[in-house]
Amino acid sequence: MQVKLFVLTNGSTDHGEEELNKFLRSHRVLDTVCEFCHENGGYWSVLVKYLDGDPVAESPPAWRKEKKDVTKEMDEEQRKRYERFRGISCMRNEFQCSI
Numbered sequence: 001m002q003v004k005l006f007v008l009t010n011g012s013t014d015h016g017e018e019e020l021n022k023f024l025r026s027h028r029v030l031d032t033v034c035e036f037c038h039e040n041g042g043y044w045s046v047l048v049k050y051l052d053g054d055p056v057a058e059s060p061p062a063w064r065k066e067k068k069d070v071t072k073e074m075d076e077e078q079r080k081r082y083e084r085f086r087g088i089s090c091m092r093n094e095f096q097c098s099i
Contacts, residue, residue, distance in 0.1 A: 001030060001049055001050070001051065001052075002049070002050055002051070002052045003047060003048065003049050003050075004023065004047075004048045004050065005045065005046070005047050005048075006019065006020045006023075006044075006045075006046040006047075006048065007043055007044070007045055007046075008020070008043060008044040008045075008046065009040075009041070009042075009043040010041055010042050010043060020046060020048075023048065024048070027048075027050040027051070028050060028051040029048060029049070029050050030049045030050055030051060031048075031049040032046060032047065032048050032049070033046070033047040034046050034047075070082070
């Protein structure tokens, strides 16, 4: 685990924000701690805990995962029951959204 500290001052937050956002996009972030300090006109202190290395190679993004078809392993009776309960669940969700 690695750590990096960013300081975002009130007067020049554009450059600091850009640097922070670029860093966050390019690393696998484990945790962040943000504190506002009132000294010297006020500034944000952001501590980022991250894993070192290429985040894409270590774990692909969630949107690239293939969805598992749960009905493939079901027999005909189970599939019909699944579809019926799925329809009931969808109707219940639509009813709750319209309330």
